[in-house]
Amino acid sequence: MSENILEVTNLCKHFGGVKAVDGISFKIPANSIQTIIGPNGAGKSTTLNLLSGVYLPTSGSIKYNGVEINTLSLHQRVHLGIARTFQKIRLFKQLSVIDNVIAGFHIHHKIPFWQYFIPAGEYKKNRLECQAQALELLDFIGLKDKANERAGSLSYGSQRMLEIARALATKPKVFMLDEPAAGLNDTEVQFLMSRLKLLQQQNMTIILVEHNMKLVMNIADQIFVMDHGEYLFDGSPAEVQSNPKVIAAYLGSEGATV
Ligand SMILES: Nc1ncnc2c1ncn2[C@@H]1O[C@H](COP(=O)(O)OP(=O)(O)OP(=O)(O)O)[C@@H](O)[C@H]1O
Ligand SMILES: [Mg+2]
Known part of the structure; x- marks a missing residue:
């Protein structure tokens, strides 16, 4: 594995008295699949x-490819390749x-956002350009045959996959997913796993927050x-599964689904 694409040092986020994140540090090697687990x-x-x-x-620091990005907005980070x-x-x-997928491309195309709802010049031109790429992404995520359906009419699992396709349209280098397997059935989880592995093979770094331990232990x-x-512990799936602290705080509880 190559060098670290993300480096987090003493990161804290406090909401008044709530220490939601309190002094965590980690390094994420480029092209790896990193998962973050823990109780609710x-x-x-x-x-x-x-x-x-x-x-x-x-307080604390977040470095992306060695450069501190702490103060950058979500939008600026998407431009850098973080989705x-x-x-x-x-x-x-x-x-x-x-x-929905075409809207993901707009980050690179300077289209006024209202034109997604009231189609006009830039959008119409851009839509044609993006359509083929969007269909490729939908094919990758298993939704090509539903391209013209209303997003809200899709099943829950398909909506989750569509969210992934839309985020991928921003062409991320680091792709973070927050509980993508929540509400998916076993077949959908297997499919999700295969897609994430393919993305890794395409040189993406993946950060996955997940309670589904079958997915985590198979992919991380x-x-x-x-x-x-x-911080409680970090290690390989085997090390985490056999660590008494992790078992006591999380794996032995009902929060982790297996
Ligand atoms: N905007 C906010 N304002 C106040 N407190 C917050 C805010 N966001 C999160 N918290 C608190 O910070 C703590 C961590 O929340 P967070 O959502 O990061 O947990 P989580 O690990 O994602 O949990 P889950 O597995 O349930 O999704 C919780 O106590 C939560 O109530
Ligand atoms: Mg959460």
Whole structure:
């Protein structure tokens, strides 16, 4: 594995008295699949929110390819190649499936956002350019035959996959997913796993927050375990599964699904 694409040092996010993230540090090698696990409220989503720029940290440092990005907005980070999906699905449910993916491309195309809803000049031109690429992504994610359906009419699992396609349209180098397997059936989880492995083969770095341990243990190069906003343990799937602290705080509880 090559050098670290992300380096986090003493990262903290406090909301008043709540120490959602409290002094965590980790390094993520480029082209690896890193997962973050831990009980509910451990600070996993907040960590993704800090890495992606949804929140600015209370203190600490985030370096991307050796450059500090702490103060950059979510939008600026997407331009640098950092993309993510959210724990709660955030699609444009009234738009078609393919238009949701095309909206993901707009970051690189300077289209006024209202033109997605009221098609006009730039959008119409851009749509043609992006259509083929969007269909490729939909094919990759198993939704090509649903391209013209309304996003809101898709099953829950398909909506989650569509979120992934839309985030991939921004052409990320680091791709973060917050509980992508939540609500998916076993077949869908298997498919998700195969897609994430393919993305890794295409030189993407993946950061996965997940409670589905079958997925985590099958896919992770490294697992970072959090509890109460703090570091608890990190290691390979085998090391994490046999660590008494991790078992006591998380794996032995009902929070982790196997
Ligand atoms: N915007 C916010 N304002 C106040 N408190 C917050 C905010 N966001 C998160 N928290 C608190 O920070 C802590 C960590 O939350 P976070 O959502 O990061 O946990 P999580 O590990 O993702 O949990 P889950 O597995 O349930 O998704 C929780 O106590 C939560 O209530
Ligand atoms: Mg969460």
